[in-house]
Amino acid sequence: MGLKTEVLAWLFRRPVTENYPEQKKKPYQRFRGRIVYYSKRCIGCRLCERNCPVNAIVFHEKGRIDFDMGKCILCGLCRDVCPARPKAIAFSTEYDYSSTRKEDLKNLVK
Ligand code: SF4
Numbered sequence: 001m002g003l004k005t006e007v008l009a010w011l012f013r014r015p016v017t018e019n020y021p022e023q024k025k026k027p028y029q030r031f032r033g034r035i036v037y038y039s040k041r042c043i044g045c046r047l048c049e050r051n052c053p054v055n056a057i058v059f060h061e062k063g064r065i066d067f068d069m070g071k072c073i074l075c076g077l078c079r080d081v082c083p084a085r086p087k088a089i090a091f092s093t094e095y096d097y098s099s100t101r102k103e104d105l106k107n108l109v110k
């Protein structure tokens with residue numbers, strides 16, 4: 001394909017970029033977004049806190065844990081080691097939670 005033909009062909013293709021934040025992408029099913037903590041399922045073992053590689057978890061007591069989403073690297077170790085059944089930690093599909101206020105960078109609680 002010649003250069004002119006190539007340029008013309010691109011003029012009529014759909015853009016590959018998205019107009020974020022006006023258009024938000026729908027995350028795929030297993031997306032790792034803001035952490036959800038199910039406080040009633042938690043048995044208070046503290047395994048999540050001990051295994052977090054960036055110390056993003058502050059354990060207060062059984063049923064009360066804070067996840068600092070400003071530090072979290074979404075590795076999933078806390079969820080993987082959680083022995084509660086069903087697990088007390090899950091990922092939501094919420095990815096648009098950036099903020100200049102540190103107090104906004106928290107997990108969701110259910
Ligand atoms: S996902 Fe990883 S970094 Fe985030 S809180 Fe859990 S263990 Fe820590």
Ligand code: SF4
Nearest residue numbers: 042043045046048082
């Ligand atoms: S690993 Fe699971 S059960 Fe244990 S303290 Fe953390 S959230 Fe609770």
